[in-house]
Amino acid sequence: MKQEIIQRLTEIVGQDNVYTSLEDLYCYSYDASFVKSNKKDLAGIAVYPGNAEETAKILKLANEEKIPVIPRGAGTNVSGGTISVGDSIILVLKRMNKILELDRKNLIAVVEPGVVTGYLQSEVERLGLFYPPDPASLAVSTIGGNVAECAGGPRGVKYGVTRDYVLGLEVVLASGEVINTGGKTIKNVTGYDMTKLFTGSEGTLGVITKIILKLIPKPEAKNTMLAVFSELEQASEAVSEIIAKGVVPATLELLDNIYIRNIEEYAKVGLPTDAEAVLLIEVDGDRQILAKQIDKIEEICKQSGAIQIRIAQTPAEAEELWRARRSAFPAVSRVRPTIIGEDVTVPRSNIPAMVKQIRAIAAKYKVIIAVLGHAGDGNLHATILTDETDREEWSRVEKAIDELFIAAVKLDGTLSGEHGIGRVKSKFITLQTGEAGLEIQRRIKQVLDPNNILNPGVMFGK
Amino acid sequence: MIDEKVINEFSQIVGARGLLNENLDLFTYSYDASFLPLLPAAKPDLVLKPQSTQEVAAIMKLAHKYRIPVVARGLGTGRTGGSVPAEGGLVLCLDEMNQILELDDQNLMLTVEPGVKTQDIYQFCAERGLFYPPDPSSLKQSTIGGNIAENAGGPRAVKYGVTGDYVMGLEVVLADGSVLQTGGKMIKNVTGYDLTRLFVGSEGTLGIITRAILRLIPMPKIRRTAQALFDSLDGACAAVSRSIKSGAIPAAAELMDQISIEAVAKFRNIELDPRVKAGVIFEFDGDSEAGLDAQIGEAERLCAECGSVQFRIAKTKEEEDELWSLRRGMSSAIAALAANRIAEDISVPRAALPEIVKRLREIAARYGLQLAVFGHAGDGNLHPSLLADLNAPGEKEKVEQAVGEIFQAALAVGGTLSGEHGIGLTKKDYLADALGETGMAAIRSIKKALDPAGILNPGKIF
Numbered sequence: 001m002k003q004e005i006i007q008r009l010t011e012i013v014g015q016d017n018v019y020t021s022l023e024d025l026y027c028y029s030y031d032a033s034f035v036k037s038n039k040k041d042l043a044g045i046a047v048y049p050g051n052a053e054e055t056a057k058i059l060k061l062a063n064e065e066k067i068p069v070i071p072r073g074a075g076t077n078v079s080g081g082t083i084s085v086g087d088s089i090i091l092v093l094k095r096m097n098k099i100l101e102l103d104r105k106n107l108i109a110v111v112e113p114g115v116v117t118g119y120l121q122s123e124v125e126r127l128g129l130f131y132p133p134d135p136a137s138l139a140v141s142t143i144g145g146n147v148a149e150c151a152g153g154p155r156g157v158k159y160g161v162t163r164d165y166v167l168g169l170e171v172v173l174a175s176g177e178v179i180n181t182g183g184k185t186i187k188n189v190t191g192y193d194m195t196k197l198f199t200g201s202e203g204t205l206g207v208i209t210k211i212i213l214k215l216i217p218k219p220e221a222k223n224t225m226l227a228v229f230s231e232l233e234q235a236s237e238a239v240s241e242i243i244a245k246g247v248v249p250a251t252l253e254l255l256d257n258i259y260i261r262n263i264e265e266y267a268k269v270g271l272p273t274d275a276e277a278v279l280l281i282e283v284d285g286d287r288q289i290l291a292k293q294i295d296k297i298e299e300i301c302k303q304s305g306a307i308q309i310r311i312a313q314t315p316a317e318a319e320e321l322w323r324a325r326r327s328a329f330p331a332v333s334r335v336r337p338t339i340i341g342e343d344v345t346v347p348r349s350n351i352p353a354m355v356k357q358i359r360a361i362a363a364k365y366k367v368i369i370a371v372l373g374h375a376g377d378g379n380l381h382a383t384i385l386t387d388e389t390d391r392e393e394w395s396r397v398e399k400a401i402d403e404l405f406i407a408a409v410k411l412d413g414t415l416s417g418e419h420g421i422g423r424v425k426s427k428f429i430t431l432q433t434g435e436a437g438l439e440i441q442r443r444i445k446q447v448l449d450p451n452n453i454l455n456p457g458v459m460f461g462k
Numbered sequence: 463m464i465d466e467k468v469i470n471e472f473s474q475i476v477g478a479r480g481l482l483n484e485n486l487d488l489f490t491y492s493y494d495a496s497f498l499p500l501l502p503a504a505k506p507d508l509v510l511k512p513q514s515t516q517e518v519a520a521i522m523k524l525a526h527k528y529r530i531p532v533v534a535r536g537l538g539t540g541r542t543g544g545s546v547p548a549e550g551g552l553v554l555c556l557d558e559m560n561q562i563l564e565l566d567d568q569n570l571m572l573t574v575e576p577g578v579k580t581q582d583i584y585q586f587c588a589e590r591g592l593f594y595p596p597d598p599s600s601l602k603q604s605t606i607g608g609n610i611a612e613n614a615g616g617p618r619a620v621k622y623g624v625t626g627d628y629v630m631g632l633e634v635v636l637a638d639g640s641v642l643q644t645g646g647k648m649i650k651n652v653t654g655y656d657l658t659r660l661f662v663g664s665e666g667t668l669g670i671i672t673r674a675i676l677r678l679i680p681m682p683k684i685r686r687t688a689q690a691l692f693d694s695l696d697g698a699c700a701a702v703s704r705s706i707k708s709g710a711i712p713a714a715a716e717l718m719d720q721i722s723i724e725a726v727a728k729f730r731n732i733e734l735d736p737r738v739k740a741g742v743i744f745e746f747d748g749d750s751e752a753g754l755d756a757q758i759g760e761a762e763r764l765c766a767e768c769g770s771v772q773f774r775i776a777k778t779k780e781e782e783d784e785l786w787s788l789r790r791g792m793s794s795a796i797a798a799l800a801a802n803r804i805a806e807d808i809s810v811p812r813a814a815l816p817e818i819v820k821r822l823r824e825i826a827a828r829y830g831l832q833l834a835v836f837g838h839a840g841d842g843n844l845h846p847s848l849l850a851d852l853n854a855p856g857e858k859e860k861v862e863q864a865v866g867e868i869f870q871a872a873l874a875v876g877g878t879l880s881g882e883h884g885i886g887l888t889k890k891d892y893l894a895d896a897l898g899e900t901g902m903a904a905i906r907s908i909k910k911a912l913d914p915a916g917i918l919n920p921g922k923i924f
Binding site: 173180374433 | 703
């Protein structure tokens, strides 16, 4: 990067908040996905602005000089949405990490983008309130990243995803102008819904510098149960039936046989290793209603053919059941050195068909694909266990991933339920949107970022 | 005026059946349910009633070719002039595309054409134990397409959200006649920008909605209604806020001020306790008697703490209807108090309700106008009604100025111009106050990206 630009950026954020050494820049060449920037694509500089004003100045400069800007939080995203693209500015928002306001009267939080999701949740819960979205990375991920990717999580089935809690945003546009969208009102139809447009736009339309979030009262109590099935279809039928009966659990996690076997080997939680599916179910709400819900779910699971049902009687037992789910990734990551988590999503009723397709694809390309998913909302995490250094196997894995996406779209599903398109899936986007759909998205991108400086290559490819 | 030759081309698309161009017919499409005076310029040149997406697409292609303004219309129940053809051209009336196309009871999704009446959707679902919650007051006449285009709300929004929260996917005919599909039956979907939510609430300015996929939920098994009367409006507002925060979230919480209650009492010859200054109609719903009892008990306790002078729980269906009739009769009872009723639709943070009502009363007093306030207290969406005789000298100007000040007051307390009615023609002069110049430029650029020729509902929003 030109010395003059580095100088001007340093003037904006101060000497302590710019990073230009090779070691530093290398850190921004990857995120939690399996893609990495080439060595030649290392960024020119990483800057850490302290507020919206500095962010605006940085973008104004970048726009004038036509330098790509990659907004980044904690880099936990799994679609390659935050990695460097050559002589670019990595705009790290982690210094902007203050909870600005917890408004207990309106049940609203106003936060900066760098606040860690898990920290926000614990602060909110201390007041008896609740911010439900729970992406797996919440202990590390930032709320700005969650909004930019529209992150989901297990609780999506009952509580929805990040989008459902974002009421308003402050966004710095590519030009450096600052726009405020939405506000503290629950209902708002004043102009187009720009809040929803920026949510999930993966850093390609603007840089989020402030977020107004809706909170809800914290559920009084929760309980956990586990149901084991010998057939996957039975588990899937139980899921549909539970929701149709109006007993919507907070989470409905599905584990397949590969996961079950590995979890049992690794954590010894007492799962029958020949079972084809396990449902881990958490219900929450008023204490007096919980017992009834559990009874009803137990009945439905039995009718659907569950061979084993365990209901936690104490918090310690609930913890034990959750240990099975939490040890899922460590358990399967022992199998092979590389683990790739895809997140194709289908309508709930197509889960058995999708799992069948995943198995057929795994067999065809001789790769191991384990399935874990948020069954209540049809969001499946097809987990590919492989070795990225084995070139021959890797080429088979790539073909298998291509086919996974095609299969999902054919089953009325989508490429991504909660991870985003990023750089990893951009070449597949028209499968979903069609040419007309992509053209509209391109036009929106073009009017909001005419010089294409914001996260170029993400979503739309090169 | 549209050329005779062009009219012929349109008639080839929809046939003689679907084309209206008699003067009297045209006149009936020149107004809607807003309080706009009849505008001579707003008489359309032509009304077309397409019966399929293909017909809509063909019409748009022609309109685009000849640069004819196109105004989409359902049944004309809009409150802000959204379906009034302000610049003439053609009205695209979608009331003949009125089929419920598919109920997917596995995934709880309903696919509908835009001309289906909201009430018919509710009824169709209710008969099958399913629930489509959004309930704009006009639901007996309004169409789902109009609800989506305006992002209509209703009393149940406090617990269940608004129309947009139930729209999972859309088929939209764009300005140039191309057909776009957005979203789908997956609950989680982050593939590309959220175009579904961009079209929701876009008031016919970005595309013509020809099909929608709606999310349904199981119908709550029990509903119960209660009426609380208070000795102060602040007390009524506080009771609603505290009830929500306690987790006893009502399915509806309708606030009525003294003038509104008195109007209904007078209209129906009901004797009123002189201490009554405000009232709230609560509806609670759920799946168990015990759970509902607990919620209502909590609400009653909180109401008492906030100065309720009466709390009545409906014991029978008749009592329930009687309590609700107070609210349902409100608009007409208030309208009977004066020659004209100018009803607005502001939305503020819930905690600002007492403050905004105070400000509204000051404004009304300053202009010597009578003011009734009722609305959806649970979500901060108020419908202040100014009572006036617009034919009296000077009265129209006074009302216009007062309305302007009402919007300013809403913005000053952190609120917005419209909670559920849209911007249309009636509020567009105030939009820049709410969005700022940068915000206006941003939505204008979106409009330009999707409708470069500016033929879709010209003169609205901007």
